[in-house]
Amino acid sequence: MCVTCGCSDDGETKITNLETDETEHNHHHHTHTLPDGTVITHSHSHDTHIEAPQIHAKIHNTTISLEQDILAKNNLLAAQNRGWFKGRNILALNLMSSPGSGKTTLLTRTINDLKHQLSISVIEGDQETANDAKKIKETGSKVIQINTGTGCHLDASMIDRGLQQLNPPLNSVVMIENVGNLVCPALFDLGENAKVVILSVTEGEDKPLKYPHIFRASDVMILTKIDLLPYVDFDVQKCIEYAKQVNPKIQIFQVSATTGVGLDNWYKWVTKN
Numbered sequence: 001m002c003v004t005c006g007c008s009d010d011g012e013t014k015i016t017n018l019e020t021d022e023t024e025h026n027h028h029h030h031t032h033t034l035p036d037g038t039v040i041t042h043s044h045s046h047d048t049h050i051e052a053p054q055i056h057a058k059i060h061n062t063t064i065s066l067e068q069d070i071l072a073k074n075n076l077l078a079a080q081n082r083g084w085f086k087g088r089n090i091l092a093l094n095l096m097s098s099p100g101s102g103k104t105t106l107l108t109r110t111i112n113d114l115k116h117q118l119s120i121s122v123i124e125g126d127q128e129t130a131n132d133a134k135k136i137k138e139t140g141s142k143v144i145q146i147n148t149g150t151g152c153h154l155d156a157s158m159i160d161r162g163l164q165q166l167n168p169p170l171n172s173v174v175m176i177e178n179v180g181n182l183v184c185p186a187l188f189d190l191g192e193n194a195k196v197v198i199l200s201v202t203e204g205e206d207k208p209l210k211y212p213h214i215f216r217a218s219d220v221m222i223l224t225k226i227d228l229l230p231y232v233d234f235d236v237q238k239c240i241e242y243a244k245q246v247n248p249k250i251q252i253f254q255v256s257a258t259t260g261v262g263l264d265n266w267y268k269w270v271t272k273n
Contacts, residue, residue, distance in 0.1 A: 013158060016130055016145040017165045018137050024161070074188055077156035081191025084163065085174070091273055092174045094190050096214060097198035098207075099180030102224040102257055104132045106198065107175055109257040111139040114267060119172035123162045125154045125179045132177065142166055153184040156191055173270065182207070186214035193273065194219040201225050201232055205239035212246045220251045222266060227256040 015024045085092045097103050111120050121142040124133040133145035144166045146158050159176065168174050176192060178185040186195070197218040199207055202225060208215040215221065221243050223236065236254065243250055251269065255262035 012149055013151065014145075014147040014149075015158070015162055015165060016133070016147070018130065018133055018143050018145060024165070071187070074156045077160060078189035078191040081156055081159055081163070082193075083191075084160075085191060085193065088168075089171045090168055090174055091172075091270070092176065092190070092192040093270075094176045094178060094185070094192040094195045095198060096178045096182070096185045096195060096218070097180060097200075098182045098203060101180070101198045101200040101203065103177050103180070103198050104135055106222065106224060106255070106257040107177060108135055108139055109260075109263065110175075110267070110270070111136070111141050113263065114270070115140065117271060119169050121166055121168040121172060121174050123154075123159060123166060123174065123176045125158075125177055127151070127179060142168065148179055152179055152181045153188055154178050154190060155188045159190045182211040182214050186217045196220040196222060198222045198224055199239070201228055201234040201236070205235045206242060208239065208242040208246045215243055215246045215250065218247065218250060220253065220269065223252065223254045225256060225258075226254050226261060227259045 012025050122136045124145045127148050130145040133143045136143040144162045195218040253266045
């Protein structure tokens with residue numbers, strides 16, 4: 001179990017290039033030899049989201065515990081990613097939400113509507129399947145699928161590896177669709193220019209109060225599926241009030257990816273940045 005966020009890392013991380021249909025697996029094994037000669041082997045699924053090795057050796061009745069600082073290593077890699085994006089004049093956006101909020105629908109609509117203005121590439125994150133990446137591929141955009149197995153978020157190392165395969169063009173946009181989760185993705189810097197949290201009107205207006213960290217960490221909140229407002233019990237003004245209470249600087253867009261209502265303001269923000 002990851003000591004940083006509590007998720008498991010028993011499975012492999014897989015990165016699939018949908019252009020070549022090639023899949024890269026990442027499952028590392030490490031061996032440690034303790035001072036008394038004991039050899040301990042452990043494995044983890046990727047470089048930064050690892051089970052911090054608790055290696056205990058009794059030496060003169062003293063237990064030595066070795067624990068890696070996962071977030072510090074991730075932040076270092078994130079800084080490298082940020083420099084990589086900056087050097088290529090690439091706008092990188094980290095899209096975060098709970099499952100079913102409409103991230104992929106919003107993403108495909110955004111790509112289709114802006115494809116003549118912007119070159120948009122996508123890193124798609126899910127625990128399993130390439131279903132969403134296949135939808136992105138249908139838009140004509142370059143896309144890489146990262147499957148985290150039992151991991152509940154993307155991290156900077158995964159993005160680094162994904163970018164090597166994605167190879168986005170200069171002066172473009174990279175949209176990173178994180179694993180559906182309102183907790184762990186907020187903890188891990190990917191090197192993005194901005195974090196975008198997506199909340200649908202079917203989820204409840206008090207989400208910013210229940211999950212304050214992700215709203216506090218985000219630059220933008222997109223309220224999706226507003227075409228469903230006549231059919232759900234959702235107070236838009238309360239939701240905005242709660243979001244501003246948690247993060248007074250957060251920018252908020254109300255959109256429907258189905259009808260297109262409100263998308264112009266979102267598009268202006270993307271193209272301006």
